[in-house]
Amino acid sequence: MNETITLLSNHRSIRKFTDEAVDRTTVEQLVSAGQHAATSSFIQACTVIQVQDQKVRERFYEITNAQQYVREAPVFLVFCADMQRHRLACTMHDAPMMSGFTEQFVTASLDCALFAQNVAIAAESLGLGICYIGALRNDIAAVDALLNLPDLVYPVFGMCIGHPAQDPEVKPRLPLEVVLKQETYTDEHDEQYLQEYDKxxxxxxxxxxxxxxxxxxxxxxxxxxxxxxRPHMLAYLRSKGFLQK
Ligand SMILES: Cc1cc2nc3c(=O)[nH]c(=O)nc-3n(C[C@H](O)[C@H](O)[C@H](O)COP(=O)(O)O)c2cc1C
Known part of the structure; x- marks a missing residue:
C-alpha cells in the first residue's frame, strides 16, 4: 500500500458537510486535476458547470427527491458530456461533422466519468468529501433547461463537494474473486461469494x-x-443528438 492506494481504499461518499466554504482556487485545482484524466482519442469531452445559485440548487434538490446535501453542499458541480466544441472544431476546418454515433456517446460519457473521478480523488486528497449525484437524471430535461445546454451536451451526473461533517465507514466491496477473472469469463463460484458478501x-x-x-x-x-x-433517458439523449446510429 502507498499513500495513493490508501486514499482510494478509504473512499466513502459524504452526505453531510460543514458550512466551511471551498474557495475558488481549490475548485479550479480540482477541475484542472480532472482535465488531466486520460481522454478517448484526446476528445476532452467533459464540461463542468458549477452551480451555486440557491434557486437552481433548490430545483436540483426537488429533482433529486429531496437529497439535503444537493442544496447544502458548499460546491455543486454538474459534469456534462460535451461534443459541442467538436462541432466547432469541424466548422473551423469546413469539415462536415458526422455526429449521433453511439460510439461518440460512449466515449463522451466515459470521458466525463474519468474526469469526475480525478476530481473526486483530488478533493479527497485535500481532506474534502464528495458525493456523486446521478439523481439529476430523474428529470434530466429540467436540468438541461436550467443549465441552458445546447445540442450534443448532456448532464451525466452532479457532484457535491465540501468539508465532511460525518465520518462514515468504508462500504464493503464485492470479493475480488467476483470482479477479477483470469483469461476468460467464469461465474462458477460467484453465487457462493455473493452469499458471503451479503453478510x-x-x-x-x-x-x-x-x-x-x-x-x-x-x-x-x-x-x-x-x-x-429512468425510461425517459433514450428519448432525451436522442433529442440532444446522441444515440442516432
Ligand atoms: C454515477 C453515480 C451516481 C450516484 N448518485 C447518487 C445520488 O444521486 N445520491 C446519493 O446519495 N449517492 C449517489 N451515488 C453514490 C453511491 O450511492 C455510492 O458511491 C455507493 O453506494 C458506494 O458507496 P461509497 O461511495 O460510500 O463507497 C452515486 C454514485 C455514482 C458513481
Whole structure:
C-alpha cells in the first residue's frame, strides 16, 4: 500500500458537510486535476458547470427527491458530456461533422466519468468529501433547461463537494474473486461469494445509522432491477443528438 492506494481504499461518499466554504482556487485545482484524466482519442469531452445559485440548487434538490446535501453542499458541480466544441472544431476546418454515433456517446460519457473521478480523488486528497449525484437524471430535461445546454451536451451526473461533517465507514466491496477473472469469463463460484458478501453488506448497514437498514447486496440489487430505470433517458439523449446510429 502507498499513500495513493490508501486514499482510494478509504473512499466513502459524504452526505453531510460543514458550512466551511471551498474557495475558488481549490475548485479550479480540482477541475484542472480532472482535465488531466486520460481522454478517448484526446476528445476532452467533459464540461463542468458549477452551480451555486440557491434557486437552481433548490430545483436540483426537488429533482433529486429531496437529497439535503444537493442544496447544502458548499460546491455543486454538474459534469456534462460535451461534443459541442467538436462541432466547432469541424466548422473551423469546413469539415462536415458526422455526429449521433453511439460510439461518440460512449466515449463522451466515459470521458466525463474519468474526469469526475480525478476530481473526486483530488478533493479527497485535500481532506474534502464528495458525493456523486446521478439523481439529476430523474428529470434530466429540467436540468438541461436550467443549465441552458445546447445540442450534443448532456448532464451525466452532479457532484457535491465540501468539508465532511460525518465520518462514515468504508462500504464493503464485492470479493475480488467476483470482479477479477483470469483469461476468460467464469461465474462458477460467484453465487457462493455473493452469499458471503451479503453478510458483510448486511452487517455494514446494521452498523451504519443505528441499524435502520437491514438489507443484503443481492436484496438491494434485485429490488432495484425489477423497476424501470429512468425510461425517459433514450428519448432525451436522442433529442440532444446522441444515440442516432
Ligand atoms: C454515477 C453515480 C451516481 C450516484 N448518485 C447518487 C445520488 O444521486 N445520491 C446519493 O446519495 N449517492 C449517489 N451515488 C453514490 C453511491 O450511492 C455510492 O458511491 C455507493 O453506494 C458506494 O458507496 P461509497 O461511495 O460510500 O463507497 C452515486 C454514485 C455514482 C458513481
Amino acid at each position: 458483510a453488506v448486511r452487517a455494514y448497514y446494521q452498523n451504519r445509522g443505528g441499524g435502520a437498514k437491514d438489507q443484503s447486496w443481492t436484496e438491494q440489487i434485485s429490488a432495484m432491477l425489477i423497476k424501470e430505470a
